[in-house]
Amino acid sequence: AVAGEGTEGDGEDDESELMEGKAIYMVSDGTGWTAEHSVNAALGQFEHCLVDRICPVNTHLFSGVEDMDRLMEIIKQAAKEGALLLYTLADPDMAEYAKDACKVWGVPSADILRPITEAIATHLDVAPSGLPRGAAGRSAPLSAEYFKRIEAIDFTIKQDDGAKPQNLDRAHIVLVGVSRTGKTPLSIYLAQKGYKVANVPIVMGVDLPKTLFEINQEKIFGLTINPVILQTIRKARAKSLGFGSETRSNYSEMDHVRAELEYANKIFTQNPTWPVIEVTGKAIEETAAVVVRMFVVFSGNMR
């Protein structure tokens, strides 16, 4: 779930929760995002049954769990609620404790981090530190990568929606497409990965900025989408923006949507070096993966 995770089962609504579905507890001594990300991917394998809540599931994220008492509390709560407990705990004693306590309390559990850590330890022939994220002495936040990421995000936000076409040459990746093809969220997602992204909207009757055709064409990507889906998205969008019915009809009416996508496709045909990515039915993460893969192939390597 993107958001909407519950947290910190407070023991008061156990019964309603029980009725609402099976619980999955995710426990981390760090942020919990790794557990969340992996569990979400694994839950993808159960979409056939999660859809319409045929097999309802409630996930609960417990982050920053750094001592045994807190861990024990959560395990007891999991036992009470009949939850599955999935954990990432860097300290091997904590991980061992979680495993043993879960066994004692009859809580099914699995260690998400350990198998990967052990495979890497054997491969590198180095023992893992056992120190959780954020343990003293870590220098990561001030690393070159940290700065690269911050800079990429700053750049990308300022470049959003065609702003500052004079800076297009400084972007690593340039996305081009009509409104609501997901240029902004895709740009932001890529920026989090350290890429400076600019996006340029295609609007009928508005010329694309000249600079777009002057920069390295290998970093430009077109986005396209199925017209029916685009219309659905735009209708939802227009409603949420509270557009008046006149503006709304122009923006989301089928004829207009089709005409605009045709206009975009003409531009893409005129610029055959731009790969055109079909975003229909793809999550942001998936489109981002396609862009990065092509970017790496074109540029020969990474920045």
Next chain:
Amino acid sequence: AVAGEGTEGDGEDDESELMEGKAIYMVSDGTGWTAEHSVNAALGQFEHCLVDRICPVNTHLFSGVEDMDRLMEIIKQAAKEGALLLYTLADPDMAEYAKDACKVWGVPSADILRPITEAIATHLDVAPSGLPRGAAGRSAPLSAEYFKRIEAIDFTIKQDDGAKPQNLDRAHIVLVGVSRTGKTPLSIYLAQKGYKVANVPIVMGVDLPKTLFEINQEKIFGLTINPVILQTIRKARAKSLGFGSETRSNYSEMDHVRAELEYANKIFTQNPTWPVIEVTGKAIEETAAVVVRMFVVFSGNMR
């Protein structure tokens, strides 16, 4: 690594790669982000030895691996390069094939997804679909969550850096702090999780917007940072922005930095209901986790 992953070992620079460090291949039938995220977390356990490249590691991400031939190619390449292969493959036949082929070719390997999927399958008493992300019929991209996320990102970008204080009441979370405490990247990270975030800069001599004190105070968070670290960040920032030496000195000079942080702390003292989060030495993910945890506690539940 935030970015800078290599990819698609092209077989030409095997030897230089061998000399550069041990290889870790990440293979996914989807985007590869799950593998990347988990492996990065696990690599945190080896920071003591990754620092200064005492035990150099090169990670390679192979995403969208959907057929056995491609998988076989990668495994052969891994064998040649002496790589560890970590994979997330939804199709159990593919996963089995990866395991067996790795054994045959002497490639150490581990399945990142399977243990979690199996734990969940047993817990729910439902068989996993075996269908990779993006397999036909998936409706996720048009789900309510998708729209929530897109809207949160749109809102957050438009709100950045104190823009549109009249919209503060529509934010789920409001971040307040001096320049370079990481308000923007933190806002964006939270937006990706579906939260509408506004951030308001504290600048000496500039009044905070009135609306900040009129909205629900429970969603406001202060950010603070160690002055020495802040100065380091600002120096790097001023350099990268190409500030003239005069602007630069005011922005990054120690006296100024200290005075500004003191000014911020005075504001925080005057508003004791705002939790103040120390961001020094924390990765964006960690600060985000703290904010979300408090937000959930304060608001009683999620939006």
